[in-house]
Amino acid sequence: MTTGTIEADRALQKKLCEIVTSKTGIQLPENKRTMIEGRLRKRVRALGVRDLRTYLNMVMNEGMLETELPQIINVMTTNKTDFWREDAHFDYMIRTVLPEFTANRAFKVWSAASSSGEEAYTTAMVLSEHAKRKPGFNYSIIGTDLSTEIVRKARKGIYTPEEIVDVPDDMRKLYLEEGHDSVGRPLCRVVKQLRDRVGFAQMNLMDRSYPVEKNLDVVFLRNVLIYFDDQNQRRVVSGVTDHLKPGGYLFVGHSETSVASDPRLVQKSAAVFRKEGT
Ligand SMILES: C[S@@+](CC[C@H](N)C(=O)[O-])C[C@H]1O[C@@H](n2cnc3c(N)ncnc32)[C@H](O)[C@@H]1O
Numbered sequence: 001m002t003t004g005t006i007e008a009d010r011a012l013q014k015k016l017c018e019i020v021t022s023k024t025g026i027q028l029p030e031n032k033r034t035m036i037e038g039r040l041r042k043r044v045r046a047l048g049v050r051d052l053r054t055y056l057n058m059v060m061n062e063g064m065l066e067t068e069l070p071q072i073i074n075v076m077t078t079n080k081t082d083f084w085r086e087d088a089h090f091d092y093m094i095r096t097v098l099p100e101f102t103a104n105r106a107f108k109v110w111s112a113a114s115s116s117g118e119e120a121y122t123t124a125m126v127l128s129e130h131a132k133r134k135p136g137f138n139y140s141i142i143g144t145d146l147s148t149e150i151v152r153k154a155r156k157g158i159y160t161p162e163e164i165v166d167v168p169d170d171m172r173k174l175y176l177e178e179g180h181d182s183v184g185r186p187l188c189r190v191v192k193q194l195r196d197r198v199g200f201a202q203m204n205l206m207d208r209s210y211p212v213e214k215n216l217d218v219v220f221l222r223n224v225l226i227y228f229d230d231q232n233q234r235r236v237v238s239g240v241t242d243h244l245k246p247g248g249y250l251f252v253g254h255s256e257t258s259v260a261s262d263p264r265l266v267q268k269s270a271a272v273f274r275k276e277g278t
Contacts, residue, residue: 005053009052009053009056010033012056012057012060012061013033013036013037013040013056014030015060016056016059016060016072017036019065019069020069020072020073020076023069023073023204023206024073024076024077024146024204024206025205025206025227025228025229025232025236026076026077026227026228027227027228027229028076036076037052039075039076040052040055040056040072040075042075043055043068043071043072043075046071059072070148073146073147074147074148074149074150077145077146077147077150078227079115079116079145079147079150080115080223081115081116081118081119081223082118082163082166083118083121083122083163083164083166083167084122084166084167084168085118085119085122085166085222085223086222086251086253086254086271088254088269088270088271089220089222089251089271089272090122090123090126092249092251092269092272093123093126093218093249094126094130096268097217097218097249098127098130100247101217105138106138106139106140107127107137107138107139107140107217107218108139108140108141108213108215108216108217108218109123109127109139109140109141109142109216109218109220110141110142110143110144110212110213110216110218110219110240110243111123111141111142111143111144111220112144112203112205112210112212112219112220112221112224112240113144113145113146113205113220113221113222113223113224114143114144114145114151114154114200114220115145115147115150115154116150116153116154116159116163117143117153117154117155117157117190117198117200118159118163119143119220119222120141120142120154120198120200121157121175121190121194122167123141123218123220124141124175124190124197124198125167125171125174125175125194127139127141127197128175128193128194128197129171139197140197140199141197141198141199142198142199142200142201142212142213143198143199143200143201144200144201144202144203144210144212145200145202145203146202146203146204146205147202148202151200151201151202154200155200156189157189157190157194157195157198158187158188158189158190159176159187159188159189159190160185160186160187160188161186161187161188164176164188172188174191175190175191175193175194176188176189176190176191177191205224205236205239205240206232206236209239210239210240210243212243213243214242214243214245215243215244215245215248216243216244216245216248217244217245217248217249218248218249218250218251219240219243219244219248219249219250219251220251221236221237221240221250221251221252222251222252222253222256222271223253223255224236224253225237225252225253225256225259226253226255226256230259233259233261234259234261234262237250237252237259237260237262237265238262241262241264241265241275244275245275246275246276246277246278247274247275247276247277247278248274248275249268249272249273249274249275250265250272250273250274250275251271251272251273252271252273253271254270254271256271257270257271260273264276
């Protein structure tokens, strides 16, 4: 392959990355080229295409961009998550947020960038336990994510033994049922009682407005701002804050504290912000 063809391929890939960034906010800089190519190769394999340059040509020069873009976005997202991830937030919810809640309505939570659902289902376990102590307590949880594929996984609520290692034993017994896949490998499914309380939808945080209720009690916006540039971080934090009730809480990832810059937010603890007002 000549230097000229390599450069032409790189230019096509760069153009494709710019399109992905403009739609999703996800930064795909030149120094991540190995990662980006690795992810695009998943599409090459899935379609049985000869190689990456053939695929790039199909997408960028032969009219396949529109149909491929959702799949490209799916492979470009980093979906790492865990049950009880950054568990200080769940302790904070139990110790501070829930005791303050006295409204005569359901407690409402949004897991924005919910990935495969672990954050939303952890919250459901915590709230279900709270409901046992507080008769009449009701709650609803919505999880949203950019990736259509990961939203499908979240809705199923089915996890491998490796994916549930962080679920405490007592919660596992109460809220996960054991089963197996078609070849007998063990799997766990979140019980229907919890799945019924958690809805999932595809949504892009780059959109100008979010089709999510306002007046939420808690929003999780964790480990997603890191993928955006400063301007988009500010815009997303502000857009999400619009959906909090006055006095509602925003949880961001512990490495993202500095980006929660909306003037309506007051920091209450590590990676915990409260929207001013009551
Ligand atoms: C690393 S995961 C974090 C999951 C979970 N919040 C946590 O902290 O464990 C980041 C998620 O953000 C999603 N994401 C990235 N860009 C997004 C966007 N523009 N709109 C909505 N979700 C996005 C990805 O699809 C991915 O599932």
